[in-house]
Amino acid sequence: LRELTARKGVILIFDEVITGFRVHPGGSQGHYEITPDLTTxxxxxxxxxxxxxxxxxADLMCALEFENRFGKKxxxxxxxxxxxxxxxxGIAALTEVSKGSLCQVANEMGLRLRTGLNELFARKDVNWVAFGEFSGATIVPEYDGPRPGNDEFIPFGNQVAKLDRKIDAKLSHAFRCALLLNGVDFFGWRAMLSGVHTAQDIDQTIAAVSEAIDLLRAEGLVP
Amino acid sequence: LRELTARKGVILIFDEVITGFRVHPGGSQGHYEITPDLTTxxxxxxxxxxxxxxxxxADLMCALEFENRFGKKxxxxxxxxxxxxxxxxGIAALTEVSKGSLCQVANEMGLRLRTGLNELFARKDVNWVAFGEFSGATIVPEYDGPRPGNDEFIPFGNQVAKLDRKIDAKLSHAFRCALLLNGVDFFGWRAMLSGVHTAQDIDQTIAAVSEAIDLLRAEGLVP
Structure with missing residues (x-):
């Protein structure tokens, strides 16, 4: 994409609102070593x-200058x-992020959570799978495919229509409530790890998901 | 408008982003004693x-509740x-605003600035006029109509096309620079007063505008 846009003279914009300072101190562009033309x-x-x-x-941002090559500020x-x-x-946060270890810890905790959840799902023989990258983890319920062999695994062969499908609202609500009862608050079926989460937090989260599965099974919501 | 929208069953929305807590502790709806259906x-x-x-x-805001009459959150x-x-x-600011005197002082200072500027313009025989309401004041340069008789006066008989016309960019920039040289920073040709501005601040502002007119005349930008 970078090569194509450069060749065609098209401006390449990276939206780093979520990824910036999260996946890497230099954002996804720092991780992938790609320089876009503009970054949000x-x-x-x-x-x-x-x-x-x-x-x-600089030759695009100069549009904000009083005297610029576009002839208009x-x-x-x-x-x-x-x-x-x-x-x-922002200065305080970015000073910490620039040291590098916060992003590294967040990514490690993400890997630990995804791996631990998939071990749990196999152990409990539940039709759920966890996947994601960097510091994110997403649980996919009502999953009928093979269990992941490594952390690069994406369910449904990365078919967006299947990954993005509507989850039963009753199941989602019950899952959230079951997690809350066990002291964990998820964004629906997703979690984001931070640089101050610890291995103990991950263990506690996996234990809470384990309890949640038992609660949902007791109510007949999970086979 | 309130009567018409109520009769027709149309939702009346007041945008009080600027006017809220400024013109009156209860916003423009507090000042005019009109209750809209929604307020930003x-x-x-x-x-x-x-x-x-x-x-x-409440019967509209309930759309944010989990169980509501719309059947969907x-x-x-x-x-x-x-x-x-x-x-x-916000709590700290609104506690102060709720006492009422901040809005009152801001409005008084607005009146004082508008009145003082119009006295200045007449005294210096410059083709400018000041107008506005509550805590706002706008200067209209290149004005050829009658001088205001009271604070309710609106130049050009309130014709939007004339009030909203493009002011010469060179004159606007020179006016701002001239004011800055005299310690006053305007939003272009407009000013907003606050509850902590004093009569002394207004006198200083009027003196700065007076100096600015002299500077602009010296450069041939004002007749």
Whole structure:
């Protein structure tokens, strides 16, 4: 894609709102060693406070300068532009992220959770599978395919229609409630790990999912 | 409008992002004693930190509840929903606003600035006029109509096309620079007063505009 866009003179934009400072201190572009023309950033960028940014090639960003090659300054008014508190929180967070270990720990914890969940699902013989990359983990229920052989595994041969299918709302709600009863709060069927999660947190999470499966089976929601 | 929308069963929405907690502790709806069906709020709401809110009729807002009359919960995911720091800043700001005097002072300062500017323009015989309401003041340059007789005056008989016309960019930039040289920073040709501005601030602003007119005249930008 980078080669094609460069050859055709098309601007390549990376949305690093989620991946930026998460998968790698340099974002997904740092991990994959690809330089896009423009990058959008938010979330970790502002250290937990609201904030976002656009960065990119000097000859494109110069549109924001008073005197530029486009002959017209691009306006970007905003009540919270340069909010000092968000900027201070961002500087503090990015200073920590730049040391590198936070992203590394988050990714390791993601791998540990995915692997541990798949071991649990096999042990309990439940039709669920976990997958994901970096610090993310997604559980797919009502899964009828083979169990993963490694962490690169993607269920349904990566068919988006099947991966993105609607999960039964009653099952999803019951799963969330069952996890909450065991002290764990998931985003639906997904989890994001951070640089301060520990192996103990992962063990506790896997134990909570184990209890949740038992609770859902007791209610006849899981075969 | 309120009577018509109520009769026709149309939802009336007030955008109080700017006016909320500014023109009156109860917003423009508090000032005009009109109750809309929905209200959008931001800016002062979050006490200088980023934040916004929607409020309104319980039978509409219930769309956000899990069990509601629409049969479906409206989703409203967001990374910064309920951001605790923005919420704390908002509570602190609204506690002050609720006492009432901040809005009152801001409105008084707005009136004082508009009146003082129009006295200045008449005294210096410059083709500018100031107008506005509540805590806002707008200067209209290149104005050829009658001078205002009171604070309700709107230039050009309130013709939007004339009020909203493009001001010469060179004049606008020179005016801003001239004001900055005299310690005052305007939003282009507009100003917003706050509850902590004082009569002394207004006098200083009017003196700065006076100096700016002299500077612009010296450069031949103002007749």
């Amino acid at each position: 950033m938010a979330k970790i960028l502002a250290g937990g406070l609201p904030g976002g940014a656009l960065a990119g090639r 691009m306006k970007h008014p905003g009540t919270y532009n340069g909010n000092p508190l968000s900027a201070a929180a | 709020m931001a800016k002062i709401l979050a006490g200088g930190l980023p934040g916004g809110a929607l409020a309104g009729r 409206m989703k409203h995911p967001g990374t910064y929903n309920g951001n605790p720091l923005s919420a704390a800043a």
